[in-house]
Amino acid sequence: MQRRSLMKSALTAATLTALAATAAFAENPVLKIGFVGVTSGPAAAWGISNQRSMEARAAWINETGGYTIGDTTYDIEIVSFDDQKDPKRAIAGMEKMAQEGIHYVVGPNVDDGAAAVRPVAEANGIMYFPYAFPKSLYQAPASNAVLGMVANYQSGPAIYKYLMEEKGVKTVAFIAANESDPLSQRDGGVEAATSLGMEVVSSNVTYQVDTTDFTPVLTPIMRTRPDLLVLSGVSPANAPQLIRSARELGFEGVISTETAQDAGVLAEGAGDLANGFISVGGASTPELASPMMKEFVQRYTDMFGEYNDESNTKVYALEYILETLKADPSAIDNVDTFQATMDTFEAPNPYMNGDAKLRYVGMSSFGQKRQVAVPLVVNVYQDGKFETLFVAEVD
Amino acid sequence: MEQILANGVYLGSQYAMIALGLTLIFALMNVLNFAHGQMYVIGGFVTYTFYGQWGVPFVLALVMSCVTLAILGALIERYLFAPVIKGSAREESTMLLAAGIAFLLDALILIIFGEKQRGVPKIVDGVFNYDFRLIMPYDRILICILAILSIVAFIGLMQYTKTGRALRALAQDRTAAQLMGVNVDRYSMIGFALGAMLAGLVGGLLVTITGVNLGMGGPTSIKAFMMVMIGGAGVISGAIWGGIILGFMEAIGLAVLSQYGDITYLLIFISLMIFLAIRPQGLMGKPWG
CATH class of the missing domain: 3.40.50.2300 (Response regulator)
Incomplete structure (x- = not known):
């Protein structure tokens, strides 16, 4: 009897819940x-x-x-x-x-x-x-x-121009993952940098999408001593590792990308080494x-x-x-x-x-x-958070 | 050249550790553990949680990774692989099960740890720089030494302990080992737990260098299989050699071929195909299995 009552109660509750859900x-x-x-x-x-x-x-x-x-x-x-x-x-x-x-x-x-x-x-x-x-x-x-x-061919030129004028950047190296998006973004970046008068000192170095250790990948680029290192189409998973490896290899120039990043991920993966890293964001700051x-x-x-x-x-x-x-x-x-x-x-x-x-x-x-x-909000990472570098509009 | 050698040693030691667990499980149970990479990822996330999030000392966090993965491995063997192996004579049953476990672990990792890349504070600061000819951060040097010591400890365990002897007997001939009084079920579980523990250990070590994210599991498994294929499936020394060879091939390829784009792994795969066509059992494997 008790069991039957329990079943009845359960059925009633289930029916009421279903009705309430349907009503909602x-x-x-x-x-x-x-x-x-x-x-x-x-x-x-x-x-x-x-x-x-x-x-x-x-x-x-x-x-x-x-x-x-x-x-x-x-x-x-x-x-x-x-x-x-x-x-x-x-x-x-x-x-x-x-x-x-x-x-x-x-x-x-x-x-x-x-x-x-x-x-x-x-x-x-x-x-x-x-x-x-x-x-x-x-x-x-x-x-x-x-x-x-915002596409990279819209944000890239704006970032490069800013860096040329404000930071005196003259030479640039590109690195990209070996898949369609990053490679096309790299090509667009090379074209934009060249048209602005920058010297592209390295653009052929690519890495496997599943790379976890970037020191061997970056070593040849570091020998070219660029003022600016562009991480073309870099995913948020790879950005901190690339930044960390580049800094550990002695790179002291500017690092930038045209993709959106996460400050928390950069803080955990690269810490203070990510200070000065430039990326594109939204209404974030x-x-x-x-x-x-x-x-x-x-x-x-x-x-x-x-x-x-x-x-x-x-x-x-x-x-x-x-x-x-x-x-x-x-x-x-x-x-x-x-x-x-x-x-x-x-x-x-x-x-x-x-x-x-x-x-x-x-x-x-x-x-x-x-x-x-x-x-088009261009951010710079500093001490665990993004600061707005400049804001522009796309026509 | 110095940089290439250093990168090769560093990559080789970590790759060898990844391959060891996989080849151990294959040797003991004839199981291709497609979930090995996911176990590596869980090891990384456990160390991240204990060391990176809760501030537990790194060594203790590493121990937690090992313990967690050993328990997980033992449970997976006891409740999933053992029943399937007993109930099905077809090898593909365990392969499908391993693939299913890999997908399950991926889903669990996403739910528990999220989709973001995670990293932990450096365990040692500073960079060794020899006249810009050899640059190696101290934490990599430390991790490389720890990986080599772990490999040595594992070989010692396999060579000089009762458990190691039982596991080797099991790997050589399961039936003969059983006839000689080895508790096959128990040591299969121990072996699987040990293999999973190795994945957890290397995941915990490398999270300090590479960080960890949800998507690392599959590619890690693929690399581990490559190393096992190079060295010879189910042979411990083969896995170590496979890891070292792959590490050096990668270091040399990335340094020498960088200006030609990402062709290093293309050439590695072509070399592997040619090598396996000539020597399908790998470097140290026996043609009869």
């Missing part, structure tokens, strides 16, 4: 936004910071009653797919998004994945926001990709971050235990998608309308102090507005 979900219709990117393997940090930024922001929106687009308030659901940095998996991920009726996807994180999903996205009416730099993705006739960050950015960081930290500075850039893509849909609600299932809205879209940037705007740019680089206007 039934409050708002759900708007699904996709993420296809790398969340496993050596480059997992890139995709996980994307995914967690989206999940943290979605949870925040849902907790505060949902996101109103037109006359409807939606709960936001993030549908994620780990492409394992494999273009075939990226295609499968984008096909999954199409099957789920999703029209807006963040990712993929790397060049070959972003290029691979293009036919699937264009055939299925999906706008996607890659973190990949090939211009062909964003130039006509390509139509559905929107660059989610205290003087730039708005109260909303600070709350985002707090919520992300509460949700996942630790913040990732890369999310300073990656917080933007979801915001752009939602704000653009808000500007024209009919775009919710029609990417043609979304594309038309992009040309004139403008909204306040909630993550930065001042009068910064969310808007689409890219006319100079791509001939059409296929890039989010993330601020």
Whole structure:
């Protein structure tokens, strides 16, 4: 008898819970936004910071009653797919998004994945926001990709010019991992440095993606004694080790990269040896971050235990998608309308102090507005945190 | 040249340690442990947690890595590999199990330790610099010495202790060892725990130099398999030679071929293919297994 009562109670509780859950979900219709990117393997940090930024922001929106687009308030659901940095998996991920009726996807994180999903996205009416730099993705006739960050060919020249003028840098050496993204970023960097009049003293040295000890790799570069060492397309996992090895080998010049980094990772992996390291960030430093950015960081930290500075850039893509849909609600299932809205879209940037705007740019680089206007914030690492070196804008 | 030799010795000693655990497990149980790299990563994260996060002395953190991995290895052998080996005559069953364990450990590492690269404070500051001809940070020199001492201690254990003799007997002929009174189940578990412990030890040592991250497991396993293939699968001395050879090939290749791009490993793989075509059992292995 007692057992039967227990079962009855359990069943009742389960039914009530299920009903409550259904009622909670039934409050708002759900708007699904996709993420296809790398969340496993050596480059997992890139995709996980994307995914967690989206999940943290979605949870925040849902907790505060949902996101109103037109006359409807939606709960936001993030549908994620780990492409394992494999273009075939990226295609499968984008096909999954199409099957789920999703029209807006963040990712993929790397060049070959972003290029691979293009036919699937264009055939299925999906706008996607890659973190990949090939211009062909964003130039006509390509139509559905929107660059989610600042490209190296936009940030590189700005950094090199600053270093030439402010630090008297004349010679530069490049090192890159032996895979498509870093190699193309290296080539872009070499071109930019040469056109600015810098002498490129080394650009052929590359390393295996899974390298853990960089001393033997860097030794030949150190013999060229460059003023500036550029870590092209370096992943946050490799940056501290490269910096540490370079400094231990006696390198006293400037070290920079055009990718986003995490201050905590640099502090742990390289400590004071990372002081002076220049990288690209988002609205990260205290003087730039708005109260909303600070709350985002707090919520992300509460949700996942630790913040990732890369999310300073990656917080933007979801915001752009939602704000653009808000500007024209009919775009919710029609990417043609979304594309038309992009040309004139403008909204306040909630993550930065001042009068910064969310808007689409890219006319100079791509001939059409296929890039989010993330601020080009160049940071320098100093004693465990980033300080803003300078801020620029991409047209 | 001095720098190349020093890099070769340093890389060789750490590679040899990585390969030792893998080849020990293969010798004892005929298991290709695809999760060896993940065990190395866990060893690194345990040392990171104790030494880097909680401020426990490095040596104690290293001991914790060894103990954690030894327990983990023993549990994996006792509850996963032993039943599969007893229940299935097909070798691919253990290979699939090892691959599954590798994926499981990767997922657990992500959940417990996160996706970020982790590093610990240097255990020794300063850099040895001989006229810019030979540059080697003191912590690398220390880790290299510790790795060599660990290898010597492991060889000593295998040669001069009762456990070592039992493990060697098991590796040579499992049935004969059983007939001679060796408790095969017990020593299989001890051997697997020892192999896992070696992975934990080298992970703990190298976290001070290379840091550690979630994605290091798979590539580490691949390198370990290469070393075992070079030296001869299941042969302890072969694993050591395999590690040293790979370390020197890498050091020489990176120094001499750097201006031609990343072709060092391309040439290493080509050399390995040619070598295995001529001598499939590796340097020290026997053709009959």
